Amino acid sequence: MKSITTLKTIILIFAISISLWNCTERIDIELDSTYTRLVVEGFITNDTTAHWVRLSETSDYFHNETAPAVTGAEVTIDDGEQVHRLTESDTAKGWYLTSPDYHGMPGRTYTLVIRNVDIDEDGELEEYTASSTMKPVNPIDSIKIEWFDTFFSGYQVRVWAWDSPDPDWYAFKVWKNGVLVTDTLYELIVQNDEFFNGNYTYGIPSQFLSTDKPEEVVEVGDTITFEINGITEEYYGYVIEAQSQVFPQTPLFSGPPANIRTNFANGAIGFFEAYSVQYSSTIATADIVNGGKP
């Protein structure tokens, strides 16, 4: 949470302050329909696990049901040396998995190819591709959690690490006892190093566990794990754009709404991203939990 992100946070806080004296209510609006597009959400990391790609379709804005899954697709990932074919999950419709022993390597370029789908239902099959090159990420020296209670209550995760001398783009996540708790686009934090390239972070607050969310409440003995991802500049841009369109917008600070970028050609939307991962953990001790809480 720094530089532009800090700036955005501050701006958001000013916007919230203004919202203290404004009022919100539901309104009925009629919206037009749009044609259907393929939506892809897919990741390759350097962890050894079953990596997944989710295929779904866009729907009208007030569709109000789970996005229609795209089944029966042929999904492959080419890492430059081998082509891996993903298998469709039996339990989760539209999810395609690699074998559990698969892992990516920083520096390699991964190309996702999706075939055997007919999203526009014109009777002809379409093919969609996207590539991403996995960037490396520096290890973390240590983390700490610390009680925080202004506007929001919870624990901020502070991080000690070196930023590499190269331009970097990061994503930050938090796990509690082996479960990813920052599991939505809302909670993901992405950051570039434009304002601190090559510097030491000195315990910068980088993620947050909110007491408003039951799964994020910290008890004595909990293991808190911070995950840092080395992501591509394009994916950083994708997340920034997606968040700005998903967070509330105000006439004070928001530009005109605009579609979120994608790394798919051919009309598909979403993103396929290869990123590297580092972790650092800490145990929530009694003095942190009790010392912080009133």
Added chain:
Amino acid sequence: MRKPLIITLYLLFSILPLMADGEEEETGPRYTISGHIRDAGTGENLIGAAVMVEELNRGTVTNVYGFYSLSLSPGFYHLKISYIGYELQELAVNLNENRTYNLELKEDIQELAEVTIRSEGRQAHVRKPEMGVNKLPIKSIKRIPTLMGEVDVIKAIQLLPGVQASSEGASGFSVRGGNPDQNLILLDEATVYNASHLMGFFSIFNNDAIKDVTLYKGDIPADYGGRLSSLLDVRMKEGNLKKFSGSGGIGTISSRLTLEGPIIKDKTSFLVAGRRTYADLFLPFAKDPDVRDNTLFFYDLNLKLNHIFNEKNRLFLSSYMGQDVYANPFAKMAFGNQTYTLRWNHLFSARIFSNFTLLHSRYQYELGTPEGDANSFVWRSKMKDYSARADLNFYISPEYTLKFGLISTFHDFEPGNAFGTGEGSLFTEFILPTNYALENGVYVSAEQSAGERWNLRYGLRFSSFHNVGPGTVYNFDDDYQPIDSAVHGSGEVYHHFMGLEPRVAVSFMINDVSSVKSSYSRTRQYVHLAQNSTAGTPLDVWFPSTPNVNPQISDQVAIGYFRNLFNNLLEVSLEAYYKEIRNSIDFKDHANLLLNRFMEGEIRIGEATSYGLEFLLRKNDGRLNGWISYTYSKTTREVPEINNGNPYAAPYDRPHDIAIVGNFEISNRIWVSANWVYSTGLPVTFPTGRFEYMGNIAPVYSNRNAYRMPDYHRLDVSVSFGSKPKPDRKWHWDLNLSAYNAYGRKNAWTINFVQDEKDPNTTHAEMTYLFPIIPALTWNFRF
């Protein structure tokens, strides 16, 4: 686009012989009647007071310093001097030598009566070759009900045809579909870069310190340039030359006090006006600690000094200083304007009036976090202007006035400087390069009567803009990615722009009470605001034209019908305009405009077109006064890289716009005021589809601005009760109770599409509105 130039030159050359003819017809000498017209009570110069020569059925009006000059053949003349809200004065002159008459007009306390003589001065509305100009008397501005009872110049002009608030309650305004940064706002001739307080809900103008407000929305006089859409010319009072006096008020959110008076009677006077909000004084009593730790206030200070050395020389010094401060435990923000004006009025002769001005204006803001943490930082930005200008008015004859002058401005833009403030800070200092530029303007313009029916105003402005080193210019490829940069040394002038700006207006009197007018004007804008939100924020990033950004150029034509009805009691006008803007500035999707070294790469250049029809019916005095305005307009933009190159509605396009402003004096102690506004909702982009990503629902959008916000309408009312008017009363007061948004219309400020917290598959539209009914009580006094 050579045509306008040719037309201008043609007009100039066809008129010059007319002048020559006029001179040849002269037999014998001409003598000059000149002087200043002032308020009898305060000694303030009256701007635009009419001086009519009955025998010739011709006259003149005082300039912005209250000066008039008439050169006539020897003879016996009757002069009638009039000004709205003042008693008519008549003067008989036996003109056999140059004469100076400094006249003082008495305020018309009988104004309540419908029988007030409506002087010839009212004819100016019909006669003057001036279009798209609105002058608002301070007295009527003071009676318009406003948000929280804060009388506001900018909120008043937003009620005029062709002028719209940029968003609910905002001080930003759009003139004829233009962007808010296309308005030149001058306070005593100094540029005001951000006229907002408190997120724009109040403007920086303290009404008690202001004498005159004029908005030029089409045909900007050749004296001024640098902005495309409008000129808002705000003049501060000079300070009472006769006696010590004061005015002030205690309002719902702020208090004001203005003191003014002579230092040497009829020679030197001063004015000091201050205003401060006090909502923050009550914050420590709040229950919620998050609110208690907030700071939130703004203040304004207006200062003015002037000295009359003699009939021929007068010096004015004026200044504005204002600041907003907003802080909470998380962040702090401060921003403010300062302007300084030093003016010297000098009469070279009874026919040549001159004014020399030195100006400085600045705007700065600062945003930061509390100190002492690894991520503590401060971000500062400021911009400064230094200008000098000289203006000469040459009163050749009652039929012909010539003006010329020049202005030069040095711009200094510091778009951003961010650095960490804690020990062991994470941040490397980040400095965006400063931009320096020199902007010049030279103009000649003339006002001329040709025969009984034709009146003309034609002028030519030549403007130039020069980028001055030190400076860094980034070069971009076809995809707007930076490829390299060129560094220019200190003092090096590395890029130039220049061009002509013709301004022509003509009026044809059909009869004594009606006329047809037409105008053409070209304006060029060299500095621009990087902003893609509609309401505007204090975080302004102004940037100059550079090798990457061409100046914006606007051509506007207008035609109108003007008529006075019922013995000049009612003024009616109907104006149609069409304008085209080249190199209009917009920004790419998801533009990053703050602290961005490559901000110029976010700009997308296109064209904008606007046309409209404006109707205004106005009654300036009597027990019932006010106006009704209706505007139909359409503004579109076309930018190759936005909306797939298809035209889209400009962000401030509101096709229908109605304002009704009324004030009724029930008695001389009680008056009620109301205004009602209606306008089509702003254009907006809404989602038409959606998709799931990482547990959230993300939108797929319509074309740019394919939808409209719900229509906007609002009624404001106020009732005032004043002290009993008596001729010998020294202390006057009034109590004003107002209600903003009196029928509680929920006007959508923003519409968001949100995911339901309980059922993540469900999305719904949610509208945010800012103001329910806002009552306010204000007590005003003057002595």
